[in-house]
Amino acid sequence: MGSAPVPAELLTLRDSIDVIDAELLQALAKRFALTGRVGELKASMDLEPFDGVREAEKLERLRTMAAELGLSASLIDDLFSRIMREAVLNHKQLKEARG
């Protein structure tokens, strides 16, 4: 139990997972570059950092797409709620920094 040698296929799978995780990080970095610009725009136009209606609509669309891909709805809710919370936090900090 756990002391057997790791099978070659498992090592290959782990390498593939590492590649996907790097892709996920790259995509997240691109997303935060974009939401950073959204924050700048919102701050410059005195728009609210958080748009609850838009966020709820967005989550609903993501849930639908996730279901088509066989992903758990609660997983997607948790992940994207966390991502959007971070973006809103960045927007608020930017808005406060501008006074």
Added chain:
Amino acid sequence: MGSAPVPAELLTLRDSIDVIDAELLQALAKRFALTGRVGELKASMDLEPFDGVREAEKLERLRTMAAELGLSASLIDDLFSRIMREAVLNHKQLKEARG
């Protein structure tokens, strides 16, 4: 405050964010296909569903990569802890289903 028309650049940015979110979902679906296969392998070889040392090392590497990309360490911790929790849950269910 909030009643002004949405600027064109904001709409363009939102479209770009939607494209990235679709990429994130696709990458997640690929990741769970791979971890699903990991779960099958582990169950067939009676290996433990959860490997705490490997998960901690993985998170540490992700944090380093995230820092290089300017991403918050706590964000990456939260996201990948949630992703890995889901994968381990799937592994356990598979193992239990096999008795």
